[in-house]
Amino acid sequence: MYQLYYYPLNASMAPHFVLEALKVDFELILVDRKNNAQKSDEYLALNPSGRIPTLIDGELVVFESLAICIHLAESNPSANFIPDIGSKNRPKFFQWMMYLTNTIQAELMVHLYPEKHTSNSDVVSDIAKTQEHRITEMFEILDNELHNRDFLVGNTITVCDFFLFMLAIWADEFKKPPLAFDNLSKYLCNLAKHEAIISVCKKEKLSLLNYQ
Incomplete structure (x- = not known):
């Protein structure tokens, strides 16, 4: 187990x-x-x-x-949560996984904990604000990628989709949150119907009302 x-x-x-x-x-x-x-x-x-x-x-x-x-x-x-070796989708899978964790997640960590990235308390709020702008631009890239797509890679759900849903939750209080993007919003609302996401959000006490 x-x-x-x-x-x-x-x-x-x-x-x-x-x-x-x-x-x-x-x-x-x-x-x-x-x-x-x-x-x-x-x-x-x-x-x-x-x-x-x-x-x-x-x-x-x-x-x-x-x-x-x-x-x-x-x-x-x-x-089938990860494309097989040799699949044309496998390089794209790792591309987006690296982008999600090395870029978006890393930048979100700075936004969420700006005080850890400066010894000057006067600039903490500015760091958070700047990071929000940078991350919003990253969500725009994802929004463009998701045009007419139900999943980030291929035609079935993968680890990428579960990971992106988590990151979107972290950014839901942005001035322009992920749900404010047309394609990204449709994608997230579709994922929110997945039984695993419903079950986990119930266990972790997160309402999915905004995704309905």
Whole structure:
């Protein structure tokens, strides 16, 4: 049985989506960020980065949200959550996964925690504002890509889609949130009907009302 160390609406959400969609046995283990449990000796022994999530798969320990998602997809190939080796969609899959995690997620982390990126408290709000503008431009790129498309890669749902849905949730309070884009909004509202996303959002206490 898989064990996912998680915290609601954290980076563990994408792996949580994937686990639910795979319909495999798994256990959720709450890491209480409010009490800084991710920095405890016990947790650091599993994940020295002190960040959430961490996945236990037998004797294997995997951290980093994207790495967990890819491991789960490759370990359960019948779900087709990652294109096969040799598939024309596989390079595009990794292109968009890298863009989502190395670019959008990284920039979102600066936006959400601007105080960690300066020693000058006077510029914290400006950092957050600038980042929001940069990330909005990134969502515009995705909006263009999703013209007449139901999924980011290929014709079926993949890890990319679960990951992007998580990032969109994090940006839902932007002046121009993902739901304000025509193609991206249609795409997200379609994904919000997926039973795994519905189940996870219920467990993590996130309303999908805006996606209906």
